[in-house]
Amino acid sequence: MFCGSITVEAAAALPLFFFAVLALCCMLEVTAVRTSIRCGLQYAGKAAAETAYAKPFLLPGSIEQDLVQAAGADRLDRSLVESGSGGIRCEGSRMSMVTGIMELEAAYRVRLPLPVFGGVSVPMEESLRVKGWTGYEKAGLLTGEEETVYVTETGMVYHRDYHCTYLELSIQMVPASALDGLRNESQGKYYPCSGCVHGEAHGLVYVTDYGEKYHSSLNCSGLKRTVYALPLSEAVGKGACSKCG
Incomplete structure (x- = not known):
């Protein structure tokens, strides 16, 4: 009787244990993917900042290409990112003609291969602001308290x-x-x-x-x-x- 109860408890606990391990692995992979994409976005932002003076606008396709190149196309294709390296979109990226500040956005979806969730995908987004190399305008041009x-x-x-x-x-x-x-x-x-x-x-x-x-x-x-x-x-x-x- 005692051995039988242990077997039943083990049979009930093992699936929960393996599910917890799988969930932890997914969390670690998602964190690694987000870190890779953010690093790639920083690389793409730096590349765009270097050419901002001669080209005062952003091409989302160039941002996506530089991001994928920096993050690694093979790495993204083998990751949980839906559609791999082709699933990253940067259409929301833009640059101000006045200040030279670029707002970069990378949108993508991550698959969760967990049976409980039915393999759903979750939308993710990374964003950052970069100042283009367009020169510097010193603040405080006016003196006094007047607006x-x-x-x-x-x-x-x-x-x-x-x-x-x-x-x-x-x-x-x-x-x-x-x-x-x-x-x-x-x-x-x-x-x-x-x-x-x-x-x-x-x-x-x-x-x-x-x-x-x-x-x-x-x-x-x-x-x-x-x-x-x-x-x-x-x-x-x-x-x-x-x-x-």
Whole structure:
């Protein structure tokens, strides 16, 4: 009787023990995968920062390629990442034309090969901010206690936040064929820029999150922002920005 009870308890405990070991191994593997992808994202960010002065925008495909190269394609293909090295997406990465700060994001899914969970996949995301090598602007340009505001050459408003979305242009490359269904953050359509779009657009064009125009050239003046810092008292005739004012 005594030996029989031990056998029953062992039969019930062993599956739980093996499940705990399997769960621990999965946790260690997920941690290792996240560390590899974060290191790869840091490598991709450094590579993008080095070319930020000559190329003031981000190509998600290049970020993904550099990330996979740094993390190791074979390592990712053998990991718990769904679709392996091809399952990492960096579409959310962007760069500010004003500050040169790049926000990199790597989204992917991790499979959990545990019978209890039915082999489900869990979404994961790694992110970091990197300053592009575009130069340095010393803080504290103005003295005294008067508030500092920011204006552009042709803008009719002043901004209290240097990182206002109307000052930071997040440029994206999109196919011209997708413009009809594309909307900006205000749900408005994109119209051709009178300065750089002549005739029907083809291939890839450039748009911004809050802009109303699409551009065929990255050097178009509509994609440039020259920002000046000045005391609020000198912003005569300008109204406050609807977002940061």
